[in-house]
Amino acid sequence: MDLVERYLQAVEFWLPKQQKADIIAELSEDLHAQIEDQAAVLGRALTEAEVEAILKQRGRPVLVANRFLPQEHLIGPVLFPIYIFVLKIVTAAYLVPWALVWIGMMVYSPDKRADFAAHWFARVGEGWGAIWSTAFIALGTVTLVFAVLERVQARKHFLEQWEPHKLPAVRNPALIPRSSSLFEAGATLFCLIWWPTHMYSGVVRLGPLAEISLSPVWPYFFWSILALTAVSVMISSANLMRPYWTMQRAVLRLLIDCAGATLFCLLLKANIVAGIAIPNTSPEKAIELTNALNLWMERGVLVAIAIGAITAGTSLYRIVRLKTGKLRPTLAFLAH
Amino acid sequence: MLAVLAALRDEQCGYTLRKTMVDQGLSIDEGTLYPLLRRLESQGLLASEWREHDKRNKRFYHLTADGTEILEQLLAEWRDIDSSINAILQKQGE
Numbered sequence: 001m002d003l004v005e006r007y008l009q010a011v012e013f014w015l016p017k018q019q020k021a022d023i024i025a026e027l028s029e030d031l032h033a034q035i036e037d038q039a040a041v042l043g044r045a046l047t048e049a050e051v052e053a054i055l056k057q058r059g060r061p062v063l064v065a066n067r068f069l070p071q072e073h074l075i076g077p078v079l080f081p082i083y084i085f086v087l088k089i090v091t092a093a094y095l096v097p098w099a100l101v102w103i104g105m106m107v108y109s110p111d112k113r114a115d116f117a118a119h120w121f122a123r124v125g126e127g128w129g130a131i132w133s134t135a136f137i138a139l140g141t142v143t144l145v146f147a148v149l150e151r152v153q154a155r156k157h158f159l160e161q162w163e164p165h166k167l168p169a170v171r172n173p174a175l176i177p178r179s180s181s182l183f184e185a186g187a188t189l190f191c192l193i194w195w196p197t198h199m200y201s202g203v204v205r206l207g208p209l210a211e212i213s214l215s216p217v218w219p220y221f222f223w224s225i226l227a228l229t230a231v232s233v234m235i236s237s238a239n240l241m242r243p244y245w246t247m248q249r250a251v252l253r254l255l256i257d258c259a260g261a262t263l264f265c266l267l268l269k270a271n272i273v274a275g276i277a278i279p280n281t282s283p284e285k286a287i288e289l290t291n292a293l294n295l296w297m298e299r300g301v302l303v304a305i306a307i308g309a310i311t312a313g314t315s316l317y318r319i320v321r322l323k324t325g326k327l328r329p330t331l332a333f334l335a336h
Numbered sequence: 337m338l339a340v341l342a343a344l345r346d347e348q349c350g351y352t353l354r355k356t357m358v359d360q361g362l363s364i365d366e367g368t369l370y371p372l373l374r375r376l377e378s379q380g381l382l383a384s385e386w387r388e389h390d391k392r393n394k395r396f397y398h399l400t401a402d403g404t405e406i407l408e409q410l411l412a413e414w415r416d417i418d419s420s421i422n423a424i425l426q427k428q429g430e
Contacts, residue, residue: 023370025386026350026395030366033351033392059367067371 003048004031007055014065023068031058075146078159083146090138097306098134102127104302173321176243185236191229195222208279215274221267228260247322254315261308268297268304338414339364340372341407344382347398349389373397381406 008031012024034054039046046054058064075083106116106123116123153159198204199222204212235252271294276286339362343353350370357364376382381403384395399407 019374023374025393026370027366029349029392029394030351030354030370058365064367067367068374 003051003055004028004035007031007058007061010061011065014062015068019068027064031055073150075143075150076153079146079150079153083142086142086146087139090142091135094138095131095135097310099131100306100309101302102130104305174244176239176245178240178243181236181239181243185233185240188229188232188236192226192233195226195229211277212273213275213277215270215272217270218272221263221270221272224263228256228263231256245318245322247319250315250319250322254312254319257308257311257315261304261311265301265304265308268301272297337372337376338407338410340369340376341381341399341403341410344397344399344403345407347396349394349396351394353397376403 008024008028011027012020015023031054035046035051038050038054106127202214202218202222204214206212231252235249235256238249273290273293276289276293278286278289281289339357339360340353343356343360348356350366350373353373354364354366354369373382373384377384377397380400382397383400384397386393386395388394389396
């Protein structure tokens with residue numbers, strides 16, 4: 001019966017202290033009664049294999065003990081779906097951009113690129129370690145917050161207090177919100193008027209404070225931005241008149257977003273500021289300022305790439321949904 | 337729970353109770369039964385005591401007054417549910 005005693009010892013390890021002796025005494029009695037009954041039926045003592053089969057049928061000791069414990073959880077079934085949702089958002093909005101920026105820095109920065117080429121294994125190892133520790137902190141924080149919320153919910157039942165009239169309006173993913181079309185149309189129209197009048201000369205005057213001269217490549221950017229703005233005005237106007245997504249419109253939006261993001265990145269990298277004239281400032285200081293401005297614009301490229309990638313990703317997702325038929329305005333809506 | 341309370345109208349120990357229920361066609365494993373018995377005891381529906389029986393110490397369970405009252409309520413609910421389901425089945429059979 002050594003096997004039985006070992007089994008009961010293993011169960012006892014997981015039991016609550018106050019009830020250990022009592023529960024084990026009962027389980028022991030039950031187990032021995034079953035073994036005796038089976039032996040009486042067979043007309044002989046059970047073999048070790050037969051006793052093992054009985055114990056196996058009873059279940060792993062920790063699972064047997066678990067049924068005597070109060071049922072506890074870190075995050076319960078009520079909050080769990082919300083917890084998973086928040087984890088996904090944190091992963092998509094924080095961890096993925098973090099990883100992309102890291103990769104971008106390795107690829108883009110000349111110093112880091114040279115270092116990476118020389119010690120790629122070590123840098124990949126460092127990056128891998130860094131993303132895991134970042135993920136651990138981010139996701140661990142979310143888990144801790146939800147564990148606290150779970151305890152608060154158990155006491156205050158705040159999730160049970162809700163008002164039906166506060167529910168959000170029915171969302172039609174195929175609809176282009178009129179407010180955003182209006183804003184876009186207004187903003188792009190304003191740019192279309194303001195841009196040629198103020199930016200054509202390649203000199204930006206900030207009142208009496210300063211005068212910024214742009215480099216000789218400026219005309220390329222000027223005309224490209226003007227063209228993109230004009231196309232955006234046309235698209236916004238079309239969206240106002242027929243406010244639902246079609247494949248052509250979604251593809252056009254993707255192309256414009258990509259073109260705009262590319263243009264912006266090229267602008268940031270182009271050392272576009274040729275000079276700054278500030279009253280009562282020495283030429284050396286002005287050159288220093290010019291160089292600093294260009295340097296910071298160049299450093300902003302990574303952020304611009306990240307934003308561009310997110311915007312393009314959103315447009316691409318919209319196209320995929322249109323293609324799979326998941327983004328289609330209802331006939332009732334089209335009738336309006 | 338209803339089956340366990342009903343079976344404990346006669347005092348029994350855990351193992352005998354399990355065998356009785358299996359013989360009546362209600363299979364319940366010890367991992368479910370013993371925690372249930374403890375829970376019912378903690379709720380005051382059962383009482384238990386250790387006694388020597390057949391040269392072995394066994395824990396015998398029986399219904400308390402509260403347990404008997406709850407059993408009657410559960411039986412009444414069970415009969416109501418049973419007649420409702422029969423009525424639905426009869427209607428569907430028509």
